Amino acid sequence: MIYEHEIPKGSKLYFGKSAKLKREIENLAGKILEEFGYEEIVTPFFSYHQTKSISTKELIRFSDEKNHILSLRADSTLDVVRLITKRLGRSVEHDKWFYIQPVFRYPSSEIYQVGAEHIGSSNLRESILISQKIFEKLELFVGLQISNIKIPQIISKELEIDISFFEKGNIEKILGLDIKWLSKLAYLQKPKDIDSIIEIVPISLKDELTKIKELCDKIEYKNIIVAPLYYAKMRYYDDLYFRFFEGNKTLAMGGCYTWESLKAVGFAGYIDEIIELKECS
Numbered sequence: 001m002i003y004e005h006e007i008p009k010g011s012k013l014y015f016g017k018s019a020k021l022k023r024e025i026e027n028l029a030g031k032i033l034e035e036f037g038y039e040e041i042v043t044p045f046f047s048y049h050q051t052k053s054i055s056t057k058e059l060i061r062f063s064d065e066k067n068h069i070l071s072l073r074a075d076s077t078l079d080v081v082r083l084i085t086k087r088l089g090r091s092v093e094h095d096k097w098f099y100i101q102p103v104f105r106y107p108s109s110e111i112y113q114v115g116a117e118h119i120g121s122s123n124l125r126e127s128i129l130i131s132q133k134i135f136e137k138l139e140l141f142v143g144l145q146i147s148n149i150k151i152p153q154i155i156s157k158e159l160e161i162d163i164s165f166f167e168k169g170n171i172e173k174i175l176g177l178d179i180k181w182l183s184k185l186a187y188l189q190k191p192k193d194i195d196s197i198i199e200i201v202p203i204s205l206k207d208e209l210t211k212i213k214e215l216c217d218k219i220e221y222k223n224i225i226v227a228p229l230y231y232a233k234m235r236y237y238d239d240l241y242f243r244f245f246e247g248n249k250t251l252a253m254g255g256c257y258t259w260e261s262l263k264a265v266g267f268a269g270y271i272d273e274i275i276e277l278k279e280c281s
Helices: 017-035 077-091 124-137 150-159 171-175 180-187 191-198 203-217 271-280
Strands: 061-063 069-072 096-105 109-119 143-148 224-226 237-246 249-259 262-270
Touching: 017 096, 017 109, 017 124, 017 271, 077 096, 077 109, 077 249, 077 262, 109 124, 109 271, 124 237, 124 249, 124 262, 143 150, 143 203, 150 180, 150 203, 150 237, 171 180, 180 191, 191 203, 191 224, 203 224, 203 237, 249 271, 262 271
Parallel strands: 143 224
Antiparallel strands: 061 069, 096 109, 109 262, 143 237, 237 249, 249 262
């Protein structure tokens, strides 16, 4: 029996203090993004193309009137890039866009986000700086992790390790290989320690570790760690990557990616997680 007051598991209800806080976070983020030259876009709730960014297991799917499969928006990143470059095309020259909207995951999860995409850019530092400013204005001094998605991909290929071990954070499997440089990468956390490890890793990894070091050198942030073996679940991130976190909660994440040979950078902040953290602080 479903009672009248019940809502589906994973759905959201905001009222009173939480509704006010949600609006304040969204307004603050929008203002900061506009200061950095971003314009707002609101994409459709429905999409034919979500499988390019999200596993079909996570999609809420159904058919349109012509029996074409579509889904509720489960990710905003590639939809923004696709709509700007394909749908709007030459009528829009601007390349910096932000969104404040929910995404939906199977079976009934609502995830409210604020995010931004800079099309044609590889400047991940700006995405980190914007996220950093939002958290500072909210008086949330959380951890910042810097990674490079290419590193686990290269190691997976060269050592014939299933990429799922990195995705699931299976450190035991990685350490069980008893490879000195790999074990050191697994425990690496401080940016200043990268230089010593670069000397012992395979040549294929040296440039990728250097990218992490150079990005860290450009960021002024007290609570920063590096995690070179971290592998993001998002299909499109393929290079430098970051996430702001508190404990086991990811508050924002972003990275470099390529869409149809077009370079771009972007990030998404998770409003629900931020609200929960603010209410507990």
